[in-house]
Amino acid sequence: MxxxxxxxxxxxxxxxxxxxxxxxxxxxxxxxxxxxxxxxxxxxxxxxxxxxxxxxxxxxxxxxxxxxxxxxxxxxxxxxxxxxxxxxxxxxxxxxxxxxxxxxxxxxxxxxxxxxxxxxxxxxxxxxxxxTSATDTVALLRLSKAGVDVIETTITTHSRAAGRTLGELAVPSGIVVTAVVRGGEPLAPAPDLRLREGDELLIVSHTATESEVHAVFQ
Missing domain, CATH: 3.40.50.720 (NAD(P)-binding Rossmann-like Domain)
Known part of the structure; x- marks a missing residue:
């Protein structure tokens, strides 16, 4: 873009x-x-x-x-x-x-x-x-001094994470799902939470890039 x-x-x-x-x-x-x-x-x-x-x-x-x-x-x-x-x-x-x-x-x-x-x-x-409403994964805020990225990704019908629980995903170390927003309401990211189309995930990482996060969830 x-x-x-x-x-x-x-x-x-x-x-x-x-x-x-x-x-x-x-x-x-x-x-x-x-x-x-x-x-x-x-x-x-x-x-x-x-x-x-x-x-x-x-x-x-x-x-x-x-x-x-x-x-x-x-x-x-x-x-x-x-x-x-x-x-x-x-x-x-x-x-x-x-x-x-x-x-x-x-x-x-x-x-x-x-x-x-x-x-x-x-x-x-x-x-x-x-x-960036047309983008499914974007670094929303780069906290360079802390060495931490806050990344958002949205689950679509074609996402590999759709229909799977957070516990079933092979999330690399260094990536932490801090919240799942569904229908405007934040949900606790419990391992048994099954992801749906439209879910927005807020992820914190000090090592992973946007493309690596995309590879896990999209």
Whole structure:
């Protein structure tokens, strides 16, 4: 998936880190050249300096080939302009935009090119879930300092884990299933819990990669 993240603040950088780690092609744009320079080599994304409110900047950054654009600047008016350009001029299929001031939330609609509005107070995991709803396994949060990954995977009809209990799965050491969410309700991951289509598993690991987790459950 080709992703453009407009705004390299804390939230935008975290989104770029997570989506880049999940093997998406990410371009992170910011108009602060010092911030862009400081992030080079530290984020799995292409860094681009410029104002994403300008059509030429979005075009040069690859908006014409983007599958997803996430506008995460600290200014609502900028996020709206970026969203409108992305949708109307570059025909980006999916546009997410951060709402910094809840009083402005009413404007974040498809009329302004916004497919999904995300409140500024929403946790990173919620935003990543919105951004990657078509992906069955994605690193939601990379806790690099602790050396721990939090990974989510969703059971489908074709998953090898469908219809099997957690105890029947050959889960490698270093992978811990911390919760199973079924119909919006969290379930304790007991060994006799039989997995169903639609179950969402939250997994913690300090050794396994997303592909290794996918191999166990999908």
């Amino acid at each position: 080709n992703v453009i993240v407009a705004g390299a603040g804390r939230l935008g950088t975290q989104i770029a880190q997570v989506l880049g780690a999940a093997q998406n092609r990410v371009t992170l744009i910011d108009r602060d050249d010092d911030r862009v320079a400081a992030l080079r080599g530290h984020v799995p994304a292409e860094l681009y300096w410029g104002d994403a409110c300008e059509p030429g900047v979005l075009e040069d950054a690859g908006a014409g080939a983007a599958d997803l654009l996430v506008a995460t600047t600290g200014e609502d008016e900028d996020n709206l302009v970026i969203s409108l350009l992305a949708k109307r001029q570059f025909k980006v299929a999916r546009v997410l935009a951060r709402v910094n001031d809840e009083d402005n939330a009413w404007m974040f609609t498809p009329h302004w090119g916004v497919d999904t509005a995300v409140p500024g107070a929403a946790p990173l995991i919620s935003l990543i879930e919105e951004a």
